[in-house]
Amino acid sequence: MPLFPLSTHIPGLDQSASIMLHVLKLFLVPVGGGIPAGVLLASAKGLAWPVTAGLYLVSDIVLAIAFEPILRLLAALAGKVPFLTRHSSALKAATARSVAHFSGTSAGPLSLVMIAFGVDPMTGRATALAAGHGFIAGWAFAIVGDMLYFAVIALTTLRLNSYFKDPNTTMLLVLGAMFVIPVSVRYVRSAQRVTS
Secondary structure (H helix, E strand, C coil): CCCCCHHHCCCCHHHHHHHHHHHHHHHCCCCCCHHHHHHHHHHHCCCCHHHHHHHHHHHHHHHHHHHHHHHHHHHHHHCCCHHHHHHHHHHHHHHHHHHHHHHCCCCCHHHHHHHHHHCCHHHHHHHHHHCCCCHHHHHHHHHHHHHHHHHHHHHHHHHHHHHHCCHHHHHHHHHHHHHHHHHHHHHHHHHHHHHC
16 A cells, blocks of 8 residues: 555546656666657657656756766766876867857856757766866756757657657657767768868
8 A cells, every 4th residue: 555645536646657757767768769759658648748848857857866976986086097087188178179169268057058958968067067067056057958958859759740640750760860960960060171
């Protein structure tokens, strides 16, 4: 017997909670495929979009709680382990190049949000830590960027599914676009740099 039998007082709560848990589990998948699958499941089961977005926000908070200790451990070890020291230097140089694309020379809030949007929230948080931002501010920038990414992918998924009416085809198209478009953009940009 459950400790708090709310489902006996609110009809349909068990089913809604079960659906929300399934959607949350899909959003916790560390590779991009969880977003289209979770959005399609939520849509098929009738979850409202604010609830779906809230579940994705919860998945980002779970990521923050799980990833922050690992990040702090790596930051502490970076000065003591030669391999991590070299990796840290390379990461700082790559971060400086990435930030320069967004905002000149400093890692301000907009550039940190855009790094999280363009790469992933863990990279956004690592960049925020390298720029001196603490736990709350660093994860806030990373989560805002990731929520923007979620909005783009969720809207694209729902729009494509309205045309194809097949969740599997929709997920394959979205996943393909998630991997092909960034590579194509980098290729075109590098080709433009060579010609100019």
